[in-house]
Amino acid sequence: MSAITSVPVVDVNKDNIAELWPSLMWAVRTSVFVAIDLELSGIGSRKEINAKAVEIAAVAASRAVVSVGLSCFLHVPRTQPTGPLKFRVQTFNILAMCSDSYLVEPSSIQFLITHGFDFNRQYALGVPFYKGNDKPPKEEPEGISLRHLMTQIILHKKPIVLHNGFIDLVFLYQCFYAELPRSLGTFLADLSEMFSAGVYDTKFISESKAAMPASYLEYVFRRRQRESASKEANGKAFVSVDFPEYNEKHLVDHGECALRSKFPSSATPVSVCKNFARYGWCTNGTDCPSSHNVDDILDAEAAKQQKKRQKGRPSSQSKDSEQQASDASLDSEEMEHNGKLDDHSSNCNASVPIVRQTTGLHRAGYDAFMTGYSFATFILSYAKTRPTSSGLEIGRLGLEQIANKLYLSGKNVPLQIQASHYAKHSPQHREKYSALFEKQAEMSNEL
Template sequence: MLVAAVPLPTYNQVTKHNLVQMQPLIVLLLKQAAFIALDAEFTGLGHNMAATRASDIQDRYQHLCGLARSHALVAFGLSIFIKDQSSSSASDTDQTDGTTSSQHVYNVHNFNFSMLSETDYAVSPRSMIFLAENGLDLNQWIMEGIPYSGGDRQANDGGRGNSNGIMRSIFKRIMTRQVPVVVHNGFLDLIFLYHSFYAALPPKLGTFVADLSDMFPAGLYDTKYISDYITRERSSFLAYLYRKYERDDLCARDADDPSSLKKSFSTFKVQPRLSLPTVEDKVIPETELLEGQVAFCQDYAFHGVCKKNMRCGKSHDLDLILDAEEEQRDSKKRKKQKRRHDTRETGDGAEALSEKSEGASSEAPAITAGTNEAKTATTTAMPAPMTSIARTAENVVQPGEKFHSAYFDAFMTGTIFSHQLNQHTLELIEGQAKSKIYLIGKNFPLMVEKSAFSKYSAEHERQRAL
């Protein structure tokens, strides 16, 4: 049966320019989440593809950790599924056989974080071509990606202007939300996200698993594992499951379909892009740029190089630097002229001032006399030119959206999870799939639970104590 495809969902593009403004909005939405879906895109899988499927899981884990350390996160997809309280689940009972249909309505917010590693990393040309063909704007990624450094090197404080801290703060909010966190074939995704936003990867798989079990107390769910071992689908790759379930839900909503009364289905209200609060440009006089409120980077102004690079936060605009230098020279010149003018007024100009006070007709000559001095005084009194140094953050998505990207993979993963909950009870899915991550080439999952013989990593212990 031919069923029309639903248009691609809208999403919020998060870059280094709007991350600070997006953070409180994302945190607010996370507080309302029924469940959360994640996806990660990275710069490649290295040359030794066989090692990613190593028979020994510890060996496989160590190889994948090496990939996460040597490669970089390109994009992080986040989909937040919120139960629509105004459209609570509706149920209708078929009088003939007693079967019930129910509709579950979710408001969905999608986010695509452009990530740019500040440390050197390897790139697989084949992987980057694949990402570019599926919507990754390489120019936007380089120019607007959120700077980050993996491992333990950055404070986990979420401070203003500290992109590492902000991303780690958002990730920690996801961890502590106490709702299901959903991935699809997510072993490598979790390794990359742990390394990028949480801590240095521990050498032992048991330690990593122990950390994950404590980081996600409400459970990790892998839709690929569910589709292979619980719902028993013929195929379980992401796009296949998404389209199949999309067709099923569309048919279930069709009132003319008699079988619709025997199905439970979900409706997803994908929310429009968030409107960011307007940022008023901070405008300061150019004379103040050299008096502690420096809008341009002094290192760059003197040496043409800035060690902080993208993290600098100050302008490397040469025109702004040259304008400020000219303003400084003009300011010094005006000060010298004013000093000369003041000296003449207190000395040779005393008699003229006396005449001005005595004769009423002397006011007119005073305006025309000393024309240069009058001009100097006027110039000094004029307000300094104003320079805008702030950039208004935007939430703009570039054209070229394709079927495969971090935000869309996260969205597909979440909708598949919802359908799987509809196929079975929440209790069954939780009992059979909670904290079980799919392992390629294995007929058993990775059990995300702390062993009695494993310990938490030192970094996780430190963060637990915060």
């Protein structure tokens, strides 16, 4: 069974990070991939985001990360010849406090507070960090820090998964690795070496590969769950997740998870907000008279498809994204019958309230889980090689068509993470990266 009732998210702050550090390190080192989500103090204007690399660097230098979500997916080998693709998942929400001066944008404050972020708690309990290049060892002894966490992900060559990940990568680099290069080509070259096991962007996959009608995270997550529940019920391949039991003394939040037991009656349809349904936001916010509930949005889509089937005629809008998404789902089923892979996920979702508002529990840890979970289902959809019962290595599954490609708003082609003949690695990266692996080799020789 894949059904779960909630996702545990371990709260990490400066008071308990030392105690939780061994668990955090174990989760990273044993994972087959790590999903990451960041909450930021601001991202500047759209003009700045889409501008030159030097301006993007200025945005990252003047803003900061306020929390880090980390969801580590450990593959659990099958005990039978067939069965689900199973993961044990540990998810952490790390409060972060930048020791450098930074801007906090009013729009970001409003958004974060609306979604339950406590700035007073962040100021009091945030794990301290500084931006830019490493400080001399005398100023910063090695040990427990967000910067060290970043180096562990790099040293253990873990694939990383993000949703709409370009900005997250910019801030990960600037806040926890080194001074951001002023050239986009150099930045991409550095990333290709830092994350040589691959970077996966679920927003790119959702739009370009799965052809979903919408690609905001909560929608992608919920849609994949519904499709998965249907496929599990029909005896097809699916993803199953479970979680370790946590000590009562640990601060653990639970993101409630449940699919609706049945669709609401078609006699009383709920009016859904078209703008929120497509983009995941609405200018009217909570004043909008229509539903922002992703369950309602998906129910409306399902009802529309059912109505078309009952009429017994094919859709005349085969070119629109909704029909493409339906076709993609059918293609996945055909692949499984041909001995290839199908997609499925476990029954977990952001929420199930009937209230006409957004359903999401928006915090970095939970968003990281939604991102990683969605990616797990994409593995079953698009891997050319079936994961074996004994082990899973992302780089050997034939996922090249979705690897190292970042979604860019307003662009028809993704931003590819790769080294270029025209761009060299930055000196700060070369120095740090070489030192990291030299030190790791020395430690291995001592053992």
